[in-house]
Amino acid sequence: MLGKLNTFHVGLMLLSIILFTSIIFPILISEPVIHHFRYTEETRQLIVPPYGPSQEYWLGTDRNGKDLFYAIVDGAKYTIVFAGIITLARMIISLIMGMVFKRLFMNSWWSGLIQSFQYIPQSLIVLLVLSPLMFYELRSDSVLSYAETLVIQLIVLVAVGILPLGKIIAETAESLSGFQYITCSKHMGASSFQITIRHIMPHMCPRLFILAGRQFTQVLTLMLHLAIYHLFIGGVKITSGQEHDQFNNYSTISNEWTGLISMYHRELMLEPFVVMVPVVAYTLLILCVNVMTKSLEKSFDKRLLH
């Protein structure tokens, strides 16, 4: 049993542990109280946030005194679940589309049209579509309710990815259906539905897992790129930055990691550790998923060789 344990399983276990902790932890422990300043009597020293890492705040606090460790643990579930839902929805829809409209995706006119997705980044499309809906005037309410915001964001993020992904799946299916035994079963009168289920899907499945892993990292990157432009998954809260409204402060409603990175980006030159905490967490997540995908690829290659 232990011999079969590869990097993929370790990564999967790690991810589920993070997810589990992130769900349980905020239920058991409430958010630490914000101290706006600290005064030590003996040394007559006044400290204001951001506090550095200490016993009380494991990863320090941000400029408002918010505990970063709590924010990171709380935000993990939103990050993983959002990216997971988007990836899953994209995979399912594109799989169905790629299988049913295989011929269409191979058509030169249609694939020429889809080519525009290869030259226009997804982040740009999502920003163009969503930014008029998400951002609102200062001191007014968001146009959409919280649930509406979430649903429309998920729909757009899924929709923007299904066409290119569908093309990849259709191409893979096309190359798989070039095998001789498929031609044979066609001659013997098997319907195209049966060929898809019986002959193409078993070969498709491992490839789909690898594709899903890549999609997951792509979605995470996309989320970060959107967050840089203050488009946070789960909604944005806009507050005034200064007395004359020279600039706005954008903050995430959920403590989702990409949103935290964007929120603390201003601290990059002032207190680098504040922004580096979510950046490192996010990097480790992507690294974990990438390593898992690579190990899947390797085991898949080995199986092909034997």
Place this chain on the structure above:
Amino acid sequence: MRKLVLYVKSIFLLAVGIILLAAAPSLIAGDNGIKFSLIRYAQSVFDIISSLVTPSSLTVYTHTQTWAFPRMPVNRSIVFLNEVTERPLFPEIWGIVGYTLILLLASFCIAFTIAVFLGWMTELFPPVFKKTLLRISDLLEALPDLFFVFSIQLMVVWIYKKTGWLAANPFTSSREPSFLLPLVTLSVVPAIYLYRLQLLLSETELEKEYITFARSKGIKKSYIILHHLIKNTVSELSIHLPFIMLILFSQMVVLEYLFNMNGIMRILLGEQPSETRAMLLLLIALPLFGTVKLLRIVLKERVSHAG
């Protein structure tokens, strides 16, 4: 002739696809709230196409914020006046489009050259080095792009703090645009990607028979690598060029905000009429497409001549 028709067709389809994407906001955004409407979408696609025919009519909105001191007898207060002015798009836009395109294409060239050069160097090393280098590039490729951006920005500032030497301008100010640092950060991720690809491709290429044959004839290893291996792997790299372009462009979207550059994204993502957006997207995407196609033709020609 047949090839030319194919190219024209794919350019035409790309342009149509971009116009369809640029009209996408009207698919879901109603007057207030969300409303799906295909009719409105078709209407706005038609509008975009009809106004793209006359490019001189395109306009761009600029938002300005002025500091004003209104006349008040008692207390002097400051008011920020937000103004929107409408100006013609051309010829003002050429400078900005040029800046963005030069950055994209230059970093593309840098990434490609560095990746091929490093790949060539690596082949000359003993195989043990090659394995470790492949591992390292595997790890580096898995890191997100923003990690590099933050690290480079922090490093430049750290060096400046320690030694007082500013290697490059980390932010665009009103006086001087930052150019070198965005260029470096843009080319890091594609260079790593291409380098890793080059290593993987040359691994499979080395096992092919013509290399063994050349070796058995007593040709030097360095000659084989330079004249056979690199040439063939580079032509295989050309399949991945569109993907590299996509990486570059999507990084550019973010870098423009992070380096505070005066590029095209600032205009594109502001409040603009959709036909202007379509035009801007076309102005960026078509040169990228052209570069990819041209490079592919050149690389393929060279290989067929060599073969």
